[in-house]
Amino acid sequence: MANEKILVTQSSMPPYEEYIEAIKPLWESHWLTNMGTYHKELEEELKQYLGVPELSLMVNGHMALEMAIQAFDFPEDSEVITTPFTFVSTTHAIVRNRLKPVFCDVKMSDGTIDETKIEDLITEKTVAIVPVHVYGNVCNVEAIQEIADKYNLKVIYDAAHAFGVKYKGVGIGNYGDASVFSFHATKVFNTIEGGAVAFSDHKIYEKLYNLKNSGIRGEELVVAVGANAKMNEFAAIMGLCNLKYLNHAMEERKMKDAYYREKLRQIQGIQFFEDDLEIEKNHAYFPIIVSDDYSMTRDELYDRLKENNVFSRKYFYPLTSDQACFRNKYKKCELNNARWLSKHILVLPFYEKLEMENIDHIVGIMKD
Numbered sequence: 081m082a083n084e085k086i087l088v089t090q091s092s093m094p095p096y097e098e099y100i101e102a103i104k105p106l107w108e109s110h111w112l113t114n115m116g117t118y119h120k121e122l123e124e125e126l127k128q129y130l131g132v133p134e135l136s137l138m139v140n141g142h143m144a145l146e147m148a149i150q151a152f153d154f155p156e157d158s159e160v161i162t163t164p165f166t167f168v169s170t171t172h173a174i175v176r177n178r179l180k181p182v183f184c185d186v187k188m189s190d191g192t193i194d195e196t197k198i199e200d201l202i203t204e205k206t207v208a209i210v211p212v213h214v215y216g217n218v219c220n221v222e223a224i225q226e227i228a229d230k231y232n233l234k235v236i237y238d239a240a241h242a243f244g245v246k247y248k249g250v251g252i253g254n255y256g257d258a259s260v261f262s263f264h265a266t267k268v269f270n271t272i273e274g275g276a277v278a279f280s281d282h283k284i285y286e287k288l289y290n291l292k293n294s295g296i297r298g299e300e301l302v303v304a305v306g307a308n309a310k311m312n313e314f315a316a317i318m319g320l321c322n323l324k325y326l327n328h329a330m331e332e333r334k335m336k337d338a339y340y341r342e343k344l345r346q347i348q349g350i351q352f353f354e355d356d357l358e359i360e361k362n363h364a365y366f367p368i369i370v371s372d373d374y375s376m377t378r379d380e381l382y383d384r385l386k387e388n389n390v391f392s393r394k395y396f397y398p399l400t401s402d403q404a405c406f407r408n409k410y411k412k413c414e415l416n417n418a419r420w421l422s423k424h425i426l427v428l429p430f431y432e433k434l435e436m437e438n439i440d441h442i443v444g445i446m447k448d
């Protein structure tokens with residue numbers, strides 16, 4: 081086992097024969113993209129699965145986020161309050177829309193935006209809040225909506241990690257003005273590459289359709305300036321196949337999450353984010369906090385695991401605000417919790433098919 085590489089995750093895939101059988105019709109129709117049959121079918125199935133009124137499929141999570149923000153037509157140089165404790169896509173999507181990110185600190189309890197610090201960052205230039213349901217941990221959606229209503233701001237959730245998560249029994253895609261999911265190969269649900277925007281206002285569907293389809297509305301009619309961010313049929317079929325196995329995959333993840341926790345609780349200095357009973361989790365990731373009470377630092381543990389062929393990841397270090405492309409370009413905000421977390425967080429290998437003995441092996445190294 082020591083020679084077998086254990087990576088941070090492994091893509092879920094349907095049985096090979098099933099996917100091959102499912103893509104056969106494409107050799108008859110030769111219809112491979114541009115909102116084909118399977119694109120439509122997946123859009124409908126996902127609306128049901130996520131319990132959302134409207135959904136637009138996209139080529140990946142990044143473009144879904146970029147276009148979700150673009151759909152609201154914010155004036156150039158407006159400010160958007162967001163968090164730096166995320167994948168760099170969140171910040172890229174804001175900046176590529178010619179908007180200015182204003183970085184808000186996060187909560188130590190779950191790594192999501194600290195809603196009590198948002199109001200202090202609002203100026204007359206603020207137009208939106210882009211919070212992140214990091215690792216599938218749910219932001220304080222109620223408090224965020226109250227602030228947004230008070231100051232007339234849009235809320236666009238980066239829900240890339242939160243596919244299938246429910247809060248108080250309601251699908252997470254129902255909160256805010258829009259929520260963006262990623263269906264990347266590394267996610268709980270994947271379409272190889274893919275993503276979607278969920279929302280309730282049908283006008284947004286039209287906007288997103290134009291943005292993702294070059295503004296084309298007829299053979300001789302282009303009504304808007306758009307790009308190309310459509311999901312293709314191979315990806316949509318992968319999604320349809322994977323969707324059938326998703327409930328089973330979630331069960332497996334839940335069981336492995338519990339097993340990991342039980343074992344790790346015996347180790348001094350290893351901590352977890354707080355549980356919230358009102359959240360139905362998707363167990364997308366397995367983040368741990370390597371506190372100062374542990375016998376080595378987060379970085380030392382990362383290295384030690386690597387020496388033993390266990391490839392954990394420092395999701396998310398450095399903070400996006402500290403990345404070379406953003407550093408010193410935007411307002412300086414107090415980010416003490418985010419900075420502390422990014423130095424102490426470690427995402428351990430976690431996926432549906434991870435063997436229990438691999439978990440024992442990882443925990444063994446950590447105990448050593």
Ligand code: T4K
Binds near residue numbers: 089143275
């Ligand atoms: N917002 C947030 C909060 C996000 O986390 C992300 C993406 C986005 C927005 C944007 O969504 P997308 O545009 O990506 O749909 C990975 C993913 O590429 C990225 O989707 C994800 N977040 C981010 C957190 O993780 P890397 O650079 O760490 O991936 P990589 O290539 O190192 O892969 C990690 C491990 O996954 C590998 O060690 C093995 C496994 N893997 C990877 C690939 C590519 C597979 O099993 N199969 C695969 O095909 O970014």
